[in-house]
Amino acid sequence: MARTTPTYTPFGKYALAIIVSFSLLISDINYQTFSTARGFVQATGIYGQLFINSFTINIKKFNAIYQDKQMLIKGNKGLKSELSILQNKIFLEKNSQVLANDLLNLHDETLALSRGEEALIFQIASFGLKNYLCCSSHSLYLKNPQKLQVAVNLPVANGDTFIGQTSSLDLNLIKVILFSDSAHILPVKIKNFFCNARGAGKPLLISCRVNKSSEFLKIQNNDPVLTSGLGGIFPRDIPIGKVININNSILNESEIIIALNVSPLKSNYFGVLVN
Amino acid sequence: MKLSLHFIIFITIFTGFWVDGLISQFNVREYLHLANNIPYLIETCIGFLIFCYWVYAMPEKLHSSAALMHGLIIDLCFGSAVGFHMLFFVSISYIIHVYVFRFRIFSYLQLIIFFGTASVFYLACKYLIFFPTNYSYLLLIFSFLINAGAWLPIYFGMRSFRRTFIK
Numbered sequence: 351m352a353r354t355t356p357t358y359t360p361f362g363k364y365a366l367a368i369i370v371s372f373s374l375l376i377s378d379i380n381y382q383t384f385s386t387a388r389g390f391v392q393a394t395g396i397y398g399q400l401f402i403n404s405f406t407i408n409i410k411k412f413n414a415i416y417q418d419k420q421m422l423i424k425g426n427k428g429l430k431s432e433l434s435i436l437q438n439k440i441f442l443e444k445n446s447q448v449l450a451n452d453l454l455n456l457h458d459e460t461l462a463l464s465r466g467e468e469a470l471i472f473q474i475a476s477f478g479l480k481n482y483l484c485c486s487s488h489s490l491y492l493k494n495p496q497k498l499q500v501a502v503n504l505p506v507a508n509g510d511t512f513i514g515q516t517s518s519l520d521l522n523l524i525k526v527i528l529f530s531d532s533a534h535i536l537p538v539k540i541k542n543f544f545c546n547a548r549g550a551g552k553p554l555l556i557s558c559r560v561n562k563s564s565e566f567l568k569i570q571n572n573d574p575v576l577t578s579g580l581g582g583i584f585p586r587d588i589p590i591g592k593v594i595n596i597n598n599s600i601l602n603e604s605e606i607i608i609a610l611n612v613s614p615l616k617s618n619y620f621g622v623l624v625n
Numbered sequence: 626m627k628l629s630l631h632f633i634i635f636i637t638i639f640t641g642f643w644v645d646g647l648i649s650q651f652n653v654r655e656y657l658h659l660a661n662n663i664p665y666l667i668e669t670c671i672g673f674l675i676f677c678y679w680v681y682a683m684p685e686k687l688h689s690s691a692a693l694m695h696g697l698i699i700d701l702c703f704g705s706a707v708g709f710h711m712l713f714f715v716s717i718s719y720i721i722h723v724y725v726f727r728f729r730i731f732s733y734l735q736l737i738i739f740f741g742t743a744s745v746f747y748l749a750c751k752y753l754i755f756f757p758t759n760y761s762y763l764l765l766i767f768s769f770l771i772n773a774g775a776w777l778p779i780y781f782g783m784r785s786f787r788r789t790f791i792k
Binding site: 359360361363364366367368370371372373374375376377378379383384387388391392395479480483484485486487532550551 | 646649650665668688689690692693696700701702704706707708709711712715716718719722723754755756758759
């Protein structure tokens with residue numbers, strides 16, 4: 351049984367609402383009208399998550415300290431707790447030493463990639479894992495606690511290779527667009543063959559669509575793929591991946607599928623080459 | 626309708642979209658070796674179905690302006706293009722409003738088919754507009770089964786929630 355009687359549904363209001371929302375959608379997709387507002391809300395959300403994480407860690411720390419003190423007051427287990435504190439300290443110092451060494455290595459590798467230019471190391475703030483696994487938009491955010499002015503379109507390194515470039519700066523979080531993003535194009539070199547590799551929209555994959563030429567015919571699977579330096583953003587001759595397949599099923603064209611060397615999921619720190 | 630009621634409704638819709646995000650991040654390929662080579666097939670529309678439930682349950686209280694505002698806030702919070710959820714919320718709201726009394730004499734199976742189809746249409750438009758390279762019919766078929774299966778738990782769960790918290 352219906353709880354209420356049928357009422358009139360005003361078509362005019364709904365039509366107006368549909369027109370308004372459709373106009374907003376078209377303007378946002380074509381002209382990025384609301385990208386600033388969207389970036390602001392997303393960055394605020396990430397800051398909220400970071401704040402909650404640090405708050406939770408502090409609560410846990412406080413709880414741990416409180417429990418330790420309770421144990422000390424009881425006295426019976428004093429020596430045991432002291433020993434565990436010492437062990438914890440040694441473990442933390444050892445781990446912080448390992449982390450410091452890792453950071454130094456990353457800094458050295460990034461400096462080697464930068465070829466004399468300045469390089470900065472940033473910690474990851476958020477990774478768009480949902481879109482990375484399912485969809486064609488692949489990006490991550492880096493923390494910038496010192497509020498450094500980082501320009502857009504700077505190369506982002508991970509270990510001894512590149513993974514993407516800076517895209518925007520939202521509330522001091524640096525947005526990085528990855529090579530595998532379908533909107534990203536990277537000029538690459540395979541042997542003596544040059545092409546523009548577009549992100550495939552799938553993790554760790556990029557691809558070149560090319561006309562068949564004599565240089566193209568020399569390309570084989572497992573050939574190393576290097577940056578060509580033609581875009582003016584990335585230094586040339588840096589290995590970024592290897593050819594894994596050549597698809598000749600398209601008329602007059604071929605598609606070279608390239609697998610990237612390094613997964614951005616496996617690192618917490620990334621280097622940015624600053625001009 | 627009171628603003629607090631709108632807020633409660635929005636919290637449930639927001640939670641639905643948040644759960645959608647969590648489910649999307651779950652990568653079955655990491656846990657199941659056999660699934661290494663299968664494409665991405667799991668895409669739920671729990672948030673969208675929760676919104677449909679509210680319009681279906683309280684059509685006299687949720688009109689075009691409410692659908693527009695809920696859509697706008699969801700667009701801003703979840704980073705999709707502004708206007709996308711607004712458009713779909715207003716459209717589905719209109720359809721449910723027009724046919725609400727007919728829906729109430731539908732069987733559960735008919736409701737499952739209708740809301741499953743609506744969510745797949747929403748999903749198909751989302752992929753065609755934002756991720757055309759990842760669009761696949763296999764994904765839509767799997768999503769239809771998942772979302773159609775999700776309708777009844779959402780319906781009974783939200784009905785129980787409504788009867789408990791909204792008098």
